[in-house]
Amino acid sequence: MFAFIVRRIIQSIVVMLVISFIGFSVQHNIGDPVRDMVGERVSVEEREAIRDKLGLNDPFWTQYIRFVGNAAKGDLGTSYFHSKPTLQVILSKAPATLELVLVSSIIIILLTFPIGIYSALFPRSLFSKIVMGFSTIGVAVPVFLTAIVLIYIFGVELNWLPAYGRGETVNIWGWETGLLTWDGLRHLILPSLSLSSIMLPLYIRLIRSEMMEVLETEYIKFAWAKGLNKNRVWLVHAFKNTLLPVVTVFGVEIGILFAFTLLTETVFQWQGMGFMFLEAVERSDTALLVAYLMVVGGMFVLINTVIDVIYGFINPMVRIAGAK
Amino acid sequence: MGHLLEVRNLEVKFALRFGDLTAIDNISFTLDKKEKLGLVGESGAGKSVTGFSIINLISKPGYISGGSILFEDRDLSKLSTGEMRKLRGHRISMIFQDPMMTLNPVLTIGTQMTETVLAHMKVSKSDAMDIALEKLKKVYIPSPEKRLFQYPHECSGGMRQRIVIAIALLTNPSLIVADEPTTALDVTIQAGIMDLLQELCTTEDMGLILITHDLAVVSQVTDKIAVMYAGRIIETGPTEEIVNNPRHPYTKGLINSLPGGLQAGSRLAQIPGMMPTLTDIPDGCAFNPRCTINGPICLEKLPELRVLDGKNHSAACHMLENDQRDK
Ligand SMILES: Nc1ncnc2c1ncn2[C@@H]1O[C@H](COP(=O)(O)OP(=O)(O)OP(=O)(O)O)[C@@H](O)[C@H]1O
Ligand SMILES: [Mg+2]
Numbered sequence: 001m002f003a004f005i006v007r008r009i010i011q012s013i014v015v016m017l018v019i020s021f022i023g024f025s026v027q028h029n030i031g032d033p034v035r036d037m038v039g040e041r042v043s044v045e046e047r048e049a050i051r052d053k054l055g056l057n058d059p060f061w062t063q064y065i066r067f068v069g070n071a072a073k074g075d076l077g078t079s080y081f082h083s084k085p086t087l088q089v090i091l092s093k094a095p096a097t098l099e100l101v102l103v104s105s106i107i108i109i110l111l112t113f114p115i116g117i118y119s120a121l122f123p124r125s126l127f128s129k130i131v132m133g134f135s136t137i138g139v140a141v142p143v144f145l146t147a148i149v150l151i152y153i154f155g156v157e158l159n160w161l162p163a164y165g166r167g168e169t170v171n172i173w174g175w176e177t178g179l180l181t182w183d184g185l186r187h188l189i190l191p192s193l194s195l196s197s198i199m200l201p202l203y204i205r206l207i208r209s210e211m212m213e214v215l216e217t218e219y220i221k222f223a224w225a226k227g228l229n230k231n232r233v234w235l236v237h238a239f240k241n242t243l244l245p246v247v248t249v250f251g252v253e254i255g256i257l258f259a260f261t262l263l264t265e266t267v268f269q270w271q272g273m274g275f276m277f278l279e280a281v282e283r284s285d286t287a288l289l290v291a292y293l294m295v296v297g298g299m300f301v302l303i304n305t306v307i308d309v310i311y312g313f314i315n316p317m318v319r320i321a322g323a324k
Numbered sequence: 325m326g327h328l329l330e331v332r333n334l335e336v337k338f339a340l341r342f343g344d345l346t347a348i349d350n351i352s353f354t355l356d357k358k359e360k361l362g363l364v365g366e367s368g369a370g371k372s373v374t375g376f377s378i379i380n381l382i383s384k385p386g387y388i389s390g391g392s393i394l395f396e397d398r399d400l401s402k403l404s405t406g407e408m409r410k411l412r413g414h415r416i417s418m419i420f421q422d423p424m425m426t427l428n429p430v431l432t433i434g435t436q437m438t439e440t441v442l443a444h445m446k447v448s449k450s451d452a453m454d455i456a457l458e459k460l461k462k463v464y465i466p467s468p469e470k471r472l473f474q475y476p477h478e479c480s481g482g483m484r485q486r487i488v489i490a491i492a493l494l495t496n497p498s499l500i501v502a503d504e505p506t507t508a509l510d511v512t513i514q515a516g517i518m519d520l521l522q523e524l525c526t527t528e529d530m531g532l533i534l535i536t537h538d539l540a541v542v543s544q545v546t547d548k549i550a551v552m553y554a555g556r557i558i559e560t561g562p563t564e565e566i567v568n569n570p571r572h573p574y575t576k577g578l579i580n581s582l583p584g585g586l587q588a589g590s591r592l593a594q595i596p597g598m599m600p601t602l603t604d605i606p607d608g609c610a611f612n613p614r615c616t617i618n619g620p621i622c623l624e625k626l627p628e629l630r631v632l633d634g635k636n637h638s639a640a641c642h643m644l645e646n647d648q649r650d651k
Contacts, residue, residue, distance in 0.1 A: 219427060219429070221381065222427070227410065241429070
């Protein structure tokens with residue numbers, strides 16, 4: 001376990017260095033920190049003086065090392081538009097996005113496992129055929145279309161659910177949460193359904209095909225031959241083996257969910273990091289963009305580590321390898 | 325009373341898109357307590373299907389289309405799913421071919437053993453553990469206490485097959501069906517597993533059906549042999565009789581192809597030609613395209629199993645010597 005953790009930490013550091021390098025290169029090439037600080041109305045000479053003072057004329061590597069050093073201390077630069085440390089801006093937007101991704105993931109897990117497993121066990125049932133039909137179409141439907149249709153039906157026509165904003169939130173130790181108010185939860189429904197819709201068809205298909213493969217194995221046949229009952233064979237023997245590949249893929253899928261928050265948040269006017277990112281692009285707020293890249297990269301590394309640990313708990317062979 | 329197991333005119337079909345395919349065609353055999361029967365034949369002869377039909381676990385489109393399977397005087401083909409489940413792994417156990425694939429990789433050996441006990445007996449979890457431990461000792465597993473908490477991948481192939489055998493023994497069954505239990509193992513380990521199976525049949529009072537394509541193995545372990553060809557039994561009798569006095573040309577071919585008499589671990593050498601697939605079984609005797617002694621009748625009429633002499637020896641061939649022909 002210890003070796004496993006050390007290995008993961010080293011891996012994470014390497015990944016973060018790569019991300020920071022990409023981020024810094026972007027900033028170095030298109031950003032203009034001087035404008036960020038003093039605005040447009042300062043003479044060229046004065047700008048040069050400031051550049052020198054800030055070390056912006058230093059060699060690329062010197063600047064990169066300084067950037068990494070600052071980042072390690074939690075200083076990811078200052079947002080030009082917000083006139084605040086970028087990290088502070090991002091952290092104020094993070095709860096909205098994290099809650100959106102969290103609720104979407106829960107929806108994905110709660111829907112895809114039962115449906116995927118059912119359609120693997122009873123592939124010939126009407127329900128399975130309908131699900132398969134929908135998931136074939138579903139893979140091809142873009143998120144924004146799902147979002148717009150959902151907004152039209154539930155937000156406009158039926159007027160059951162709010163279609164934009166986060167609604168009422170509560171502040172708990174600095175975390176603005178919409179999960180604890182009725183209004184906040186109602187606001188979460190449409191955006192999280194839209195966001196999860198990209199994964200639902202893929203995930204149902206993945207779980208179904210993995211489960212069907214497992215059901216064909218010798219150890220399942222042997223489990224039947226031992227006279228175990230259906231639930232034991234399906235839910236213990238087959239399900240546990242289905243879980244392994246599915247959990248691995250989930251790490252990647254969460255990254256994709258984060259990427260799609262850009263779209264979902266824009267459509268639903270959801271004041272999260274994705275929304276902030278697109279605003280920052282419009283305002284050429286380079287420092288904020290780079291900081292976003294770093295933070296999301298860091299989250300991704302963290303989530304994948306957690307998933308690896310979970311995987312290790314399910315798969316006995318990994319546990320042994322880690323113990324060495 | 326009757327036999328431990330009596331299979332009568334069993335017929336198994338696979339429901340395929342273009343129609344039903346007969347995989348097992350009218351086979352019959354019996355097995356008594358402590359008796360060991362060898363089912364021999366080439367790949368695709370229908371040995372596994374026969375074995376699985378006893379516990380009604382034929383793979384998907386397959387079904388029993390005729391005949392009866394009497395086990396301890398009950399007809400298994402008429403049992404409900406629930407009743408059948410109670411018999412499986414309880415009164416009748418199976419041992420599969422590849423021990424690397426038979427055990428579930430994500431469950432401990434202890435779990436895979438106790439769940440079987442708990443499925444069939446009203447005992448506590450710790451009693452189930454005790455039973456598991458006792459059976460692991462019976463199959464000579466070193467440090468059995470430790471094994472209970474290990475996963476399959478921590479054990480070698482031979483160990484795993486011993487564990488599978490221990491699982492088969494858990495509920496003291498009266499019949500074990502072993503489908504090629506040593507085919508996937510090293511030659512050096514094969515003999516040990518076979519000895520163990522043989523020993524257990526005697527000590528545990530069990531009947532054994534040993535499925536294999538290795539005539540050498542069968543001849544050393546079993547009391548009687550049934551040779552299968554294209555879904556039928558073409559010769560059956562006491563092991564000694566079959567080995568020393570084979571009558572069917574196919575059986576003769578099998579015996580003759582064993583190098584230097586019978587040796588443990590030797591494989592069947594080729595008889596010219598191949599066994600027909602189920603879709604194109606020739607008219608008459610299924611063996612006729614490969615047969616060296618066939619006559620005109622062999623192309624027309626399916627030979628029935630006929631008793632040859634007083635030693636329970638029968639064969640299905642038109643061309644047996646004339647003196648045998650009239651009984
Ligand atoms: N799931 C299936 N679907 C269709 N046909 C099948 C199926 N399983 C078996 N068969 C048919 O039944 C025949 C007998 O198969 P079986 O597995 O009993 O052979 P076997 O004698 O055990 O051979 P092997 O030595 O290769 O294990 C095969 O020729 C095959 O055509
Ligand atoms: Mg077989």
